[in-house]
Amino acid sequence: MSPAPARKLRVATTSLAGCFGCHMSFLDIDEHLFELVELIEFDRSPLTDIKEVGPCDIGIIEGGVCNAENVHVLREFRRNCKTLIALGACAVNGGLPAQRNHLPLSECLREVYQFRPGIANGQIPNDPELPLPLDKVRPIHEVVRIDYFLPGCPPSGPAIWKFLTDLIAGRTPRLTGGLLHYD
Amino acid sequence: MTKQFLLDGQPVPFEDGQTILEAARIAGHYIPSLCWHKDFAPHGSCKLCIVKAAGRHVSACATPAKEGWEVESNSPEMNGERRGLLQMLFVEGNHFCPSCEKSGNCELQALGYEYEMLTSRFRHFYPDRPVDASHPDVLLDFNRCIFCELCVRASRDVDGKSVFALTGRGIDKHLVVNAESGRLADTDFAKDDLAANICPVGVILHKREGFAVPIGERTYDNATIRSKKLKESSS
Numbered sequence: 001m002s003p004a005p006a007r008k009l010r011v012a013t014t015s016l017a018g019c020f021g022c023h024m025s026f027l028d029i030d031e032h033l034f035e036l037v038e039l040i041e042f043d044r045s046p047l048t049d050i051k052e053v054g055p056c057d058i059g060i061i062e063g064g065v066c067n068a069e070n071v072h073v074l075r076e077f078r079r080n081c082k083t084l085i086a087l088g089a090c091a092v093n094g095g096l097p098a099q100r101n102h103l104p105l106s107e108c109l110r111e112v113y114q115f116r117p118g119i120a121n122g123q124i125p126n127d128p129e130l131p132l133p134l135d136k137v138r139p140i141h142e143v144v145r146i147d148y149f150l151p152g153c154p155p156s157g158p159a160i161w162k163f164l165t166d167l168i169a170g171r172t173p174r175l176t177g178g179l180l181h182y183d
Numbered sequence: 184m185t186k187q188f189l190l191d192g193q194p195v196p197f198e199d200g201q202t203i204l205e206a207a208r209i210a211g212h213y214i215p216s217l218c219w220h221k222d223f224a225p226h227g228s229c230k231l232c233i234v235k236a237a238g239r240h241v242s243a244c245a246t247p248a249k250e251g252w253e254v255e256s257n258s259p260e261m262n263g264e265r266r267g268l269l270q271m272l273f274v275e276g277n278h279f280c281p282s283c284e285k286s287g288n289c290e291l292q293a294l295g296y297e298y299e300m301l302t303s304r305f306r307h308f309y310p311d312r313p314v315d316a317s318h319p320d321v322l323l324d325f326n327r328c329i330f331c332e333l334c335v336r337a338s339r340d341v342d343g344k345s346v347f348a349l350t351g352r353g354i355d356k357h358l359v360v361n362a363e364s365g366r367l368a369d370t371d372f373a374k375d376d377l378a379a380n381i382c383p384v385g386v387i388l389h390k391r392e393g394f395a396v397p398i399g400e401r402t403y404d405n406a407t408i409r410s411k412k413l414k415e416s417s418s
Contacts (some may be wrong), residue, residue: 182299
C-alpha cells in the first residue's frame with residue numbers, strides 16, 4: 001500500500017509596517033517556487049489576495065507594528081498560525097519605520113500633512129476608517145510571541161529558501177555560510 | 184618551564200601579568216571582545232570576553248592568567264551569555280544596520296553573526312541621541328555608541344587631546360564631546376587622530392567615504408570576525 005500523500009502545509013504571509021521588499025525577496029527564490037508549491041499552499045497573502053487569515057501551519061510577517069490595524073492583523077496571525085516567523089529587519093527590530101521613534105508622533109504628522117512644501121491648508125487625516133498610528137513603531141516580538149526570526153533588509157532569496165526548507169523538513173532553521181545578514 | 188592554563192581543554196602558555204585574553208590571542212585562540220585593544224589597559228565594559236575560569240564568570244581581558252586554571256570560553260553556555268550581552272547592546276542603542284555606513288565593517292554586527300543572534304529579543308529602548316555633523320571631516324552618530332571608551336582612551340592617551348568622555352550613569356550614560364558648545368567642530372579633533380579611526384561600531388564616521396567600499400565587499404561580509412581577528416593577532 002502506498003503511503004498517503006503528504007498534506008500540503010498552509011502558509012499565510014502579510015506585510016505590516018514594511019515595504020514589501022521582503023515579499024519581493026521571497027519571490028527571488030526563483031525556480032525554487034516550483035518546488036515550494038508542491039509542499040505548501042497559500043492562505044492569506046498578498047499573493048492570493050485572501051483578506052482574512054485562517055488556520056495555518058506557518059505565518060510569515062514582514063514589517064513592524066506602526067498602527068492599530070497592524071496589531072489586530074498580527075494577533076490574528078498568532079491566533080491562527082502554529083508557527084509564526086518574523087521576516088526582515090522591520091519585523092525583527094522595527095527597521096526604517098522605527099526611525100520616527102525619537103520624534104513625537106504629532107510632529108511627524110504635522111510635518112507630512114501640514115508643513116510639507118507645496119501643501120496648502122493641509123490637515124492631518126482623521127477619517128474613522130484609517131487605523132490610528134501608535135506613538136512608537138515596535139518590532140513584532142514586543143506584541144506577540146514569535147517562533148523564528150529571519151533578519152536582513154531584505155533577507156536574501158537563498159536565506160529565505162534555506163530557512164523554509166529547514167522548517168518544512170522539520171529541522172531547526174539555521175542560517176550558516178554567510179546567509180545571516182542584518183543589512 | 185613556562186606556565187600554562189587550559190582554554191577549552193587546550194594548553195595556553197603565559198607569562199606572569201598576562202591576562203587570559205592576551206595569552207589566548209598570542210597563542211592563536213579567539214576570545215571575542217569589543218572594548219579591548221592590545222595597546223590600551225583593559226576596560227572590561229563590553230563583557231563579550233566573558234569566560235568561566237575556576238568555576239567563576241570573569242572578563243578574560245581583565246583577569247590575569249593563573250597556572251593550571253581550566254578556562255571555558257567557546258562553549259554553548261558562554262556563547263549563550265555572549266548572545267544575551269549582544270542582544271542587550273542592540274536594544275540599548277539604535278542599531279539599524281540597513282541604514283548604517285559601517286554595516287559590514289562593524290564589530291558589533293560581526294559578533295551578532297558569529298554568535299547567530301537572530302533577534303534582539305528584549306524590548307527596544309529607542310533612545311533619543313541626536314547626531315553631531317558639525318565637524319568638516321567626521322560625523323558623530325551617537326545612536327550606535329556602546330560605551331567601549333576606545334575613542335576616549337585613544338584621544339586622551341595617544342592623541343593627547345581628550346576630545347571624548349562618557350558622562351551620566353546607568354540608562355543615562357552617554358558619550359560627550361569636550362567643548363563648551365558640545366560640538367565636535369569646536370575641538371581640535373582631526374580625521375587622522377587615532378580616536379577617529381578606532382570606533383568598533385558606527386559612531387565616528389569619516390565623511391565622503393561611507394560607501395567607497397560597497398556593501399557586500401566589506402571586512403565581515405564574507406569572513407567571520409573570528410577568522411579576521413585570528414589573522415590580525417598572528418601577524
